[in-house]
Amino acid sequence: xxxxxxxxxxxxxxxxxxxxxxxxxxxxxxxxxxxxxxxxxxxxxxxxxxxxxxxxxxxxxxxxxxxxxxxxxxxxxxxxxxxxxxxxxxxxxxxxxxxxxxxxxxxxxxxxxxxxxxxxxxxxxxxxxxxxxxxxxxxxxxxxxxxxxxxxxxxxxxxxxxxxxxxxxxxxxxxxxxxxxxxxxxxxxxxxxxxxxxxxxxxxxxxxxxxxxxxxxxx
Amino acid sequence: xxxxxxxxxxxxxxxxxxxxxxxxxxxxxxxxxxxxxxxxxxxxxxxxxxxxxxxxxxxxxxxxxxxxxxxxxxxxxxxxxxxxxxxxxxxxxxxxxxxxxxxxxxxxxxxxxxxxxxxxxxxxxxxxxxxxxxxxxxxxxxxxxxxxxxxxxxxxxxxxxxxxxxxxxxxxxxxxxxxxxxxxxxxxxxxxxxxxxxxxxxxxxxxxxxxxxxxxxxxxxxxxxxxxxxxxxxxxxxxxxxxxxxxxxxxxxxxxxxxxxxxxxxxxxxxxxxxxxxxxxxxxxxxxxxxxxxxxxxxxxxxxxxxxxxxxxxxxxxxxxxxxxxxxxxxxxxxxxxxxxxxxxxxxxxxxxxxxxxxxxxxxxxxxxxxxxxxxxxxxxxxxxxxxxxxxxxxxxxxxxxxxxxxxxxxxxxxxxxxxxxxxxxxxxxxxxxxxxxxxxxxxxxxxxxxxxxxxxxxxxxxxxxxxxxxxxxxxxxxxxxxxxxxxxxxxxxxxxxxxxxxxxxxxxxxxxxxxxxxxxxxxxxxxxxxxxxxxxxxxxxxxxxxxxxxxxxxxxxxxxxxxxxxxxxxxxxxxxxxxxxxxxxxxxxxxxxxxxxxxxxxxxxxxxxxxxxxxxxxxxxxxxxxxxxxxxxxxxxxxxxxxxxxxxxxxxxxxxxxxxxxxxxxxxxxxxxxxxxxxxxxxxxxxxxxxxxxxxxxxxxxxxxxxxxxxxxxxxxxxxxxxxxxxxxxxxxxxxxxxxx
Numbered sequence: 001x002x003x004x005x006x007x008x009x010x011x012x013x014x015x016x017x018x019x020x021x022x023x024x025x026x027x028x029x030x031x032x033x034x035x036x037x038x039x040x041x042x043x044x045x046x047x048x049x050x051x052x053x054x055x056x057x058x059x060x061x062x063x064x065x066x067x068x069x070x071x072x073x074x075x076x077x078x079x080x081x082x083x084x085x086x087x088x089x090x091x092x093x094x095x096x097x098x099x100x101x102x103x104x105x106x107x108x109x110x111x112x113x114x115x116x117x118x119x120x121x122x123x124x125x126x127x128x129x130x131x132x133x134x135x136x137x138x139x140x141x142x143x144x145x146x147x148x149x150x151x152x153x154x155x156x157x158x159x160x161x162x163x164x165x166x167x168x169x170x171x172x173x174x175x176x177x178x179x180x181x182x183x184x185x186x187x188x189x190x191x192x193x194x195x196x197x198x199x200x201x202x203x204x205x206x207x208x209x210x211x212x213x214x215x216x217x218x219x
Numbered sequence: 220x221x222x223x224x225x226x227x228x229x230x231x232x233x234x235x236x237x238x239x240x241x242x243x244x245x246x247x248x249x250x251x252x253x254x255x256x257x258x259x260x261x262x263x264x265x266x267x268x269x270x271x272x273x274x275x276x277x278x279x280x281x282x283x284x285x286x287x288x289x290x291x292x293x294x295x296x297x298x299x300x301x302x303x304x305x306x307x308x309x310x311x312x313x314x315x316x317x318x319x320x321x322x323x324x325x326x327x328x329x330x331x332x333x334x335x336x337x338x339x340x341x342x343x344x345x346x347x348x349x350x351x352x353x354x355x356x357x358x359x360x361x362x363x364x365x366x367x368x369x370x371x372x373x374x375x376x377x378x379x380x381x382x383x384x385x386x387x388x389x390x391x392x393x394x395x396x397x398x399x400x401x402x403x404x405x406x407x408x409x410x411x412x413x414x415x416x417x418x419x420x421x422x423x424x425x426x427x428x429x430x431x432x433x434x435x436x437x438x439x440x441x442x443x444x445x446x447x448x449x450x451x452x453x454x455x456x457x458x459x460x461x462x463x464x465x466x467x468x469x470x471x472x473x474x475x476x477x478x479x480x481x482x483x484x485x486x487x488x489x490x491x492x493x494x495x496x497x498x499x500x501x502x503x504x505x506x507x508x509x510x511x512x513x514x515x516x517x518x519x520x521x522x523x524x525x526x527x528x529x530x531x532x533x534x535x536x537x538x539x540x541x542x543x544x545x546x547x548x549x550x551x552x553x554x555x556x557x558x559x560x561x562x563x564x565x566x567x568x569x570x571x572x573x574x575x576x577x578x579x580x581x582x583x584x585x586x587x588x589x590x591x592x593x594x595x596x597x598x599x600x601x602x603x604x605x606x607x608x609x610x611x612x613x614x615x616x617x618x619x620x621x622x623x624x625x626x627x628x629x630x631x632x633x634x635x636x637x638x639x640x641x642x643x644x645x646x647x648x649x650x651x652x653x654x655x656x657x658x659x660x661x662x663x664x665x666x667x668x669x670x671x672x673x674x675x676x677x678x679x680x681x682x683x684x685x686x687x688x689x690x691x692x693x694x695x696x697x698x699x700x701x702x703x704x705x706x707x708x709x710x711x712x713x714x715x716x717x718x719x720x721x722x723x724x725x726x727x728x729x730x731x732x733x734x735x736x737x738x739x740x741x742x743x744x745x746x747x748x749x750x751x752x753x754x755x756x757x758x759x760x761x762x763x764x765x766x767x768x769x770x771x772x773x774x775x776x777x778x779x780x781x782x783x784x785x786x787x788x789x790x791x792x793x794x795x796x797x798x799x800x801x802x803x804x805x806x807x808x809x810x811x812x813x814x815x816x817x818x819x820x821x822x823x824x825x826x827x828x829x830x831x832x833x834x835x836x837x838x839x840x841x842x843x844x845x846x847x848x849x850x851x852x853x854x855x856x857x858x859x860x861x862x863x864x865x866x867x868x869x870x871x872x873x874x875x876x877x878x879x880x881x882x883x884x885x886x887x888x889x890x891x892x893x894x895x896x897x898x899x900x901x902x903x904x905x906x907x908x909x910x911x912x913x914x915x916x917x918x919x920x921x922x923x924x925x926x927x928x929x930x931x932x933x934x935x936x937x938x939x940x941x942x943x944x945x946x947x948x949x950x951x952x953x954x955x956x957x958x959x960x961x
Binding site for chain 1 (some may be wrong): 649
C-alpha cells in the first residue's frame with residue numbers, strides 16, 4: 001500500500017506523517033499539493049492522508065475552506081470509489097466539513113488548546129498512548145447519529161485512561177461519548193483527533209502509533 | 220511644518236540627539252526623516268545605553284560561524300556541515316498592553332529572525348514573568364500571554380519544547396515575555412541580511428502594510444504608565460498562517476540561489492530593514508513607498524516607514540532573476556512587489572509618487588554607525604544594605620519531621636515550583652515529532668535535529684531573585700544553571716543568546732544591576748566556553764513603584780552528537796542508589812523557602828563558586844558519557860527535597876532518605892539541607908553495583924559525594940517517617956496552579 005499525503009499551505013504535520021510512514025512503517029509516500037488535482041501514482045488500493053495543521057489558517061471553522069480545494073475534490077472522488085482516506089486532527093475536521101464523515105468537531109469544552117499524551121482504545125487494540133494537540137477536537141453529533149455510529153461499529157477509538165477505563169476524566173476535550181475517532185459506513189474513510197504519526201519512533205519512546213495504523217489496516 | 224527640538228522631543232529624541240542629527244545631515248531634517256531617526260535611535264533598535272557593556276561579553280570563538288549581532292540571529296557549528304541558528308527576544312511592552320497579540324507577535328518575530336537566515340525553526344521556548352498569581356490582573360495577563368503564544372506557535376507548527384514561568388510581585392505591572400527560537404540549516408547556505416549590487420531589485424514580500432504598530436520600537440523604550448494604555452494601536456496583530464506560508468516560501472526561494480540578502484521587518488519595519496541591510500553592504504537604496512502594498516488608504520511616508528505590520532520580509536534579489544522569486548511567492552499565494560533598487564551612494568532615498576520624501580545616509584541610522592552610544596552612570600543600590608544585614612542565625616531552623624513535611628507540602632504547591640502544566644499543555648510541544656523530552660524528561664529539552672544525526676539540548680534560565688540579590692553572582696548563576704541543565708541532559712553547551720530585561724537605564728541603581736549582571740554573565744560564558752551569539756535588551760520594565768528584578772534570561776543551546784548520549788532526570792528503578800554530587804552548604808539565602816514561606820525578601824545570592832561549578836559539570840558530563848548513571852537532575856528552586864520529588868513524579872517512584880546519617884550535623888542546618896538553593900549540586904541515581912566505581916571517581920576528581928538513600932516503589936520516607944505515596948505529592952504538584960486559576 002502506497003500513501004499520498006496532502007499538503008495544504010497551513011499543514012504542519014505533513015512532514016511528520018511522511019517521516020512516520022517512510023521511516024518507521026517503510027511505506028512509499030507521495031506528497032500531494034493542494035492546488036493540484038492529480039492523484040497520479042495512486043490507486044484505490046492505496047491510502048490518502050490528510051495531515052494535521054491549520055490548512056488555510058482555519059480562521060473560519062476548521063477545515064471549512066480546505067474542503068473546497070482542488071485536491072479535496074479528487075480526494076472525495078477517490079473515497080467514493082472506495083480508496084482509503086485517513087484524516088488526523090485537522091484532517092479529521094476537513095473530512096467532517098467535506099461530508100466524508102458524519103458529525104462535527106467543536107471547540108474543546110475547556111476552551112483551551114490541549115497538547116499532551118492521552119490514551120485511546122477499542123476492543124482490539126486495548127489502551128494506546130497517543131498525543132493530542134488541538135483546540136477544536138470535541139466530536140459532536142446528535143443522539144440518533146451517535147447511536148447509529150455505535151450500532152454500525154463506526155467508532156474506531158474512544159478516549160480512556162491508561163488502564164482502558166472510558167470516563168470523563170480521560171476525555172481531553174469533552175467529546176461526545178469519549179469519541180476520539182470514527183470511520184464511515186463503508187469503512188474506507190477514517191478520522192481521528194489524536195496523532196498516531198507522533199508515536200511511531202523508538203527514539204521518542206513511544207511506538208503505540210504503529211498499532212493505530214495496523215488496526216486501520218494501513219500497513 | 221517647522222521641525223524644532225520640541226518636535227524631536229515629542230518623538231522621544233533628546234535635545235542633544237536632535238543636534239547630532241542636524242550635524243550628521245548638515246541640515247534640519249524634515250518630519251519623515253526625523254521619524255526615521257526616532258525609531259532607529261530608540262533604545263530598542265540602537266542599543267544606545269547597553270552596547271558599551273554588551274561588547275564586553277565573549278562574542279566570538281568556540282563554534283561561532285557569524286560574529287555576535289552581525290546577522291538576525293546567531294549561527295553556530297553543529298558539526299557534519301550543519302549549523303544551529305538561535306535567538307531570544309523580548310516582547311514585554313506589547314504584552315503588557317495587549318497580552319494575547321503582544322505574546323503572539325513576539326513568537327512570530329523571533330521565528331522570522333531564524334528563517335530569514337535560511338534555517339528551518341525546529342524548537343521554540345519562552346521565559347515568562349508575572350506578578351502574584353492570586354491577583355486577577357496577573358491571571359488575565361497569564362491567560363492572554365499563554366493563549367497568544369499557543370495561538371501563534373501551534374499554527375506556525377514549531378513545537379514549544381521548554382521554558383520557564385516565575386511569579387514575583389515586582390512583575391505585577393510589567394510582565395516579561397521572552398521568546399526563543401532554534402533552527403537548523405546547512406551551515407554554508409546562510410543568507411545574510413546584506414544589500415549588495417547596484418541595480419539589484421529590492422523586493423517586499425508578505426502581508427500588506429497597515430497602521431498597526433507604528434512607533435512600536437520607540438514605544439518599547441518608554442516607561443509603561445497609565446496613559447500608555449491609550450497607545451493601544453502600537454501593538455501589532457499577528458497572522459501565523461501567513462507566517463507559515465512565508466517560512467515555506469522563503470526557504471524555497473533561497474533554494475533558487477537568486478537571493479542576495481534578506482531581512483525580516485520587525486521593529487521599525489521598512490526603515491529598519493532598508494537601513495540595516497544597506498549599511499551592512501555599504502550601499503544605498505532608492506525606495507518607492509507608493510509601491511508598498513497597503514491595508515489602509517492614504518498612508519503617509521513616515522507611517523509606511525515605521526509601521527510594524529507583521530509577517531513581512533525585505534529581500535534583495537539578483538537583477539534579472541526576479542521572476543524565479545515571484546513564481547515561488549505566487550505558489551504560496553503571497554504578495555510580492557518590487558519597491559526599489561540598490562544604489563551605490565550609501566543614501567536611503569524614499570519617494571512617494573516620484574516626490575522625494577526623505578534622504579538619509581543609511582550608516583547614520585544604525586548601531587555601529589551614526590547611532591549614539593552612551594556611557595551611563597551607575598551606583599550601588601540602596602537596598603543592598605538590607606541584603607547585607609541578613610544572617611542565617613536570625614532565622615529559626617526546622618526541628619521536627621512534621622514541620623519539615625508541612626513546609627515541603629507548601630513548597631511543592633508554590634506557583635514558582637509547582638507543575639506548569641496548565642501553561643505548557645496549551646502549547647503544541649510535539650509537532651515535528653522530534654521532542655524526545657515528552658516521554659523521557661531531562662533538565663533541558665532534548666530535540667532531534669532530523670537529518671543531521673544529532674540532537675540539541677535547549678534551555679532558558681534565569682532566577683532573577685538571585686540577580687536582584689547580587690547582580691554579578693546572579694548573572695553568573697543564570698549561565699551556570701543553563702549549562703548545568705544541558706550537561707545533565709547529556710549535551711555539550713555551545714552557545715548563548717540572552718534577553719536582558721531591566722528597568723530604566725537612566726536610573727543609576729538600575730544601571731548598576733545591568734552592568735554587574737552583564738559582567739557576571741560574560742565571566743561565566745568565558746568559563747563555560749559558551750560565547751554570546753546575540754539577543755536583545757529590554758529596558759524600561761519599570762513603573763512608578765519601581766523596576767522589575769534584573770532579569771538577564773539566558774537561552775542556551777547544547778549539542779548531543781548522538782541521541783544515545785541523552786540523560787534523563789527521573790528515577791528509573793526501585794533500589795537504585797540516590798547520590799548527591801557537590802558540596803552541602805549551610806545556606807538558605809534567596810531560596811523559595813526563605814522568601815515565600817518565611818517572607819524574607821532580602822538576603823544574598825545563594826552559594827556559588829564558578830570553579831566548583833565547572834569542575835562538577837565536567838565530572839557529570841564524563842560519567843554520563845561513560846554510561847555509569849541512571850539519572851541526573853540539578854538542585855534549583857525549592858532545594859534538595861523538591862529535586863527528589865521531581866525525580867519521582869515521572870515514573871511514580873518514591874525515595875527513602877535518612878538525613879541524620881548523611882547531613883553534616885554540626886555545620887549544616889536542617890532547612891539548608893532540605894530547602895537551601897546553594898548552587899553546583901546535582902542529584903544522580905546509580906545501580907547499586909556501580910556505587911564503588913562512582914565513589915572512586917569522585918575521590919579522584921575531588922568531587923563531594925553524599926549517599927542520600929534509595930529509590931522506593933512509591934513511598935516517600937524521610938528520616939524513617941512515611942510521608943505517603945509519591946502519587947499524592949504529584950497530585951498536589953500538578954494541580955496547585957490550576958486550583959488558584961479555577
